[in-house]
Every structure is written in C-alpha cells, then in structure tokens.
Amino acid sequence: MTKPSTVTDYVNALPSQRQEPVRKLIELAQTHLPSGFEERLNYGMPSWVVPHTHYAPGYHVDKTLPLPFLSIASQKSHIAVYHMGIYASPKLLNWFVETYPKHCKSKLNMGKSCIRLKNVNTIPYALLAELYAKMTPQQWVDVYESRVKPG
Numbered sequence: 385m386t387k388p389s390t391v392t393d394y395v396n397a398l399p400s401q402r403q404e405p406v407r408k409l410i411e412l413a414q415t416h417l418p419s420g421f422e423e424r425l426n427y428g429m430p431s432w433v434v435p436h437t438h439y440a441p442g443y444h445v446d447k448t449l450p451l452p453f454l455s456i457a458s459q460k461s462h463i464a465v466y467h468m469g470i471y472a473s474p475k476l477l478n479w480f481v482e483t484y485p486k487h488c489k490s491k492l493n494m495g496k497s498c499i500r501l502k503n504v505n506t507i508p509y510a511l512l513a514e515l516y517a518k519m520t521p522q523q524w525v526d527v528y529e530s531r532v533k534p535g
Contacts, residue, residue, distance in 0.1 A: 391423060391430040402458045405504040406430075409456045409465060409512065416513045420521035421453060429457040434521045444532075453524050454516065462493075463501040465512065469519040471497035472527045480515055487511040 388394040395407050410430055414423065421432040426449065433450035436442055443449040455466040470477045484492045487508035493500040501507050519527075 387428060388425065391425060394425060394428075394430055398458050401504065402463065405463055405501070405507055406456060406458055408509060409463070409507070412509060412513045413454060413456070413516055416516040417454065418517065418520040422450065424450075426450075426452055426455060429455045431455040434525060438521055439525050451525065451528060453519075453521070459500075461502065463504070463507070465499040465501065466497050467499065467515060468497050468532075469524060469527065470494075470499075470515070472531045473519070476515075476518060479518075480511075483511060483514075484508065 388397050391410060395403055395410065398406060413430075413432055417432055420434070420438060422435045423430070423432055425431065426433055431452060432454040433452050435450045439451050441447060441451075443451050452466075453468050455464075457464045457466070470480050481492065487510060488506055490503060490506045493502060499512075
C-alpha cells in the first residue's frame with residue numbers, strides 16, 4: 385500500500401466507517417481554524433501548521449518542518465485529534481475538560497495533546513469546532529515560544 389500524498393488520499397484510504405467522521409473533522413478544521421494555518425499532510429496525517437513564512441524557526445524537533453498545531457488521525461482503535469493548544473495552554477485545556485460533558489455523554493479519553501474518539505457516533509463536533517476556533521497562529525506561536533520550545 386502506498387502512503388497517501390494528499391489529505392483527500394488519506395481519507396479515501398481509510399476504512400469506509402472512518403471516512404465520514406474523519407472528513408467531518410477535517411471540514412471543521414477548514415471552516416473554524418483562524419486564517420493563517422496551512423493544511424498539509426504532516427507525519428502522514430492531515431494537519432494544520434504554522435508555515436515557515438509566519439514562523440521561520442519551524443518545529444524545534446525538526447526545524448525543516450513547520451510548527452505543528454492540529455492533526456487528525458485514524459488509529460487502530462480510535463480517531464485521534466491532536467491539538468497542541470490544549471497540550472500547551474492550561475487555560476484552554478481546563479476549558480475543554482470542563483465543557484466536554486456538556487457536549488458528550490461518553491467519558492473523555494485524552495492524553496497530553498490527543499483527544500481519543502473511540503465511538504464515531506458520539507464525536508462532539510460542535511465542541512471541536514469551538515476548540516479549533518480558539519487559538520490563532522500568532523497565539524499558538526506565543527504559547528509555543530513561552531511554554532514548549534526548549535530555551
């Protein structure tokens with residue numbers, strides 16, 4: 385199997401039961417992320433990054449890569465939304481954790497930046513749309529510079 389080279393290829397290569405939920409999550413990002421993020425495949429998954437044209441230093445782990453912000457991946461047992469803002473901003477994380485039960489009856493399953501969506505029928509799309517809209521590229525760069533990037 386060849387690796388997908390576009391976001392559309394990525395979605396089309398998914399099992400049929402995952403295509404529509406992942407497509408919806410991508411559409412939410414395209415619609416609700418503030419302008420300035422760039423869509424691309426990053427680490428083999430649909431991602432939105434702060435391009436080098438806005439943040440020249442790039443990602444400290446690999447400076448040839450743009451600064452990652454949001455990624456969506458179909459994993460073996462779940463769909464993952466990786467949102468670096470909730471990893472780096474305690475205020476945003478607290479808002480998300482407190483607001484989640486108002487949108488979804490299933491238990492929140494997450495890691496540092498990863499929101500694990502195990503049941504495609506209970507994905508809180510409206511909440512994720514709100515989350516996507518809460519941080520601009522410049523706000524992410526500021527948080528990244530102050531809290532994440534090694535000094």
